[in-house]
Structures are given as C-alpha cells and as structure tokens.
Amino acid sequence: GTPIPNEDIVESAVPYLPTWPGLAGIYKAPTLPLPEALLNNIDLIITGNPGTGKTIALAYIASCIARREAEFGTLKDSVPFYVHVANLDLPVDEEKGIQAIIKLASERVTPHDLSRIPEFVRNTFLAGRAILLLDGTDELTADGIKGIGEFIRQIKHAYPTTRIVTTGS
Numbered sequence: 700g701t702p703i704p705n706e707d708i709v710e711s712a713v714p715y716l717p718t719w720p721g722l723a724g725i726y727k728a729p730t731l732p733l734p735e736a737l738l739n740n741i742d743l744i745i746t747g748n749p750g751t752g753k754t755i756a757l758a759y760i761a762s763c764i765a766r767r768e769a770e771f772g773t774l775k776d777s778v779p780f781y782v783h784v785a786n787l788d789l790p791v792d793e794e795k796g797i798q799a800i801i802k803l804a805s806e807r808v809t810p811h812d813l814s815r816i817p818e819f820v821r822n823t824f825l826a827g828r829a830i831l832l833l834d835g836t837d838e839l840t841a842d843g844i845k846g847i848g849e850f851i852r853q854i855k856h857a858y859p860t861t862r863i864v865t866t867g868s
Contacts, residue, residue, distance in 0.1 A: 721748065733760060734770045737830075737864070744867040746837075753866040757781060757832045760864060764830060777830045777862070778823045780804065784835040789846035796853035797824060800831070827860030837868040 733756060736743055745753045761779040763771055780800055787799050797820065805816045823829045831854065836847055847865075854861055 738772050742863040746867040754834050757834050777828050779830050781832045784847050824858040830862040833865040837866040
C-alpha cells in the first residue's frame with residue numbers, strides 16, 4: 700500500500716565491494732555528504748584506497764566542528780578529538796581508555812592549562828559532546844585492528860554517546 704521508492708538504477712546495479720570502494724564513483728552513484736552522514740547519530744568508517752583523502756576528510760570534520768559551521772547542525776556544539784592510532788599506547792586496559800585521550804590532549808597545551816585538561820576531556824565525553832576522529836586505522840595490521848577495536852569498545856562502554864569516525868581500507 701505504499702509507493703515504490705524512486706531508486707536510481709546505479710544503486711541497484713553497482714554492488715558495494717569493500718575491496719574496491721571507488722567502483723561507485725566510476726558510475727556516479729549517489730553520495731552522502733559528510734555533514735549529512737554524521738547527523739544521523741551513527742559512528743562512521745570512511746573507507747578508500749591509500750591516498751583517496753580519508754585523512755583529509757577527518758581533518759575537514761574536525762576543523763568544521765571546531766569552527767562551529769552550521770552545516771554540521773547539532774554537531775557544531777561538539778568537541779572534536781583528532782587522534783592518530785599510532786599515537787595511542789595500545790593496548791590499553793579498561794581504566795586507561797580515556798587516559799590515552801587525555802594524555803594526547805595534554806601534549807599541546809600551555810602549562811597554565813595543563814591541570815584543566817583531564818576534567819575538560821572527561822566532562823566532554825560524559826556530556827556526550829565528544830566526537831572521536833581516529834585516523835590511521837586503515838594502516839594497522841590484524842593485531843593492531845584488535846587493539847584499536849578493544850580501545851573503541853572501552854570508550855563506547857564508558858561513554859556510549861561518544862561519536863566515533865575512523866578510517867578503513
């Protein structure tokens with residue numbers, strides 16, 4: 700009793716192939732802009748071959764949110780935490796998941812602000828305002844993927860409203 704959705708033939712004919720993420724681009728398949736994808740309250744993996752702009756996409760997200768750009772809707776009130784997985788001291792135990800982020804955030808602040816960072820990071824994650832941008836996941840070995848998977852699980856367990864965007868190949 701409902702109308703048939705208007706579906707582009709490309710969507711039906713071109714399958715998603717994880718080993719060939721660029722296939723849809725050849726056929727001009729419909730895309731979803733990053734701001735729109737992130738507004739659906741989901742975690743996201745940006746996939747692509749090396750050199751296709753995954754890191755640039757994460758940096759774009761971080762800078763747009765930091766500038767509070769309107770196209771990011773409610774996410775403009777979030778705090779982006781841009782982390783390269785190589786800088787995380789993996790594996791981390793249950794208590795140290797957020798500590799790894801605090802440590803990285805503390806590396807680039809003035810001594811005057813250093814004492815405020817732990818509380819700021821914890822409060823941001825507790826309030827559900829954190830968006831964790833994990834770069835370099837696509838560069839990990841199988842063991843590294845297990846380590847980052849455990850890290851993500853710990854963060855999501857302790858702070859379930861944290862949005863995570865990472866990379867994949």
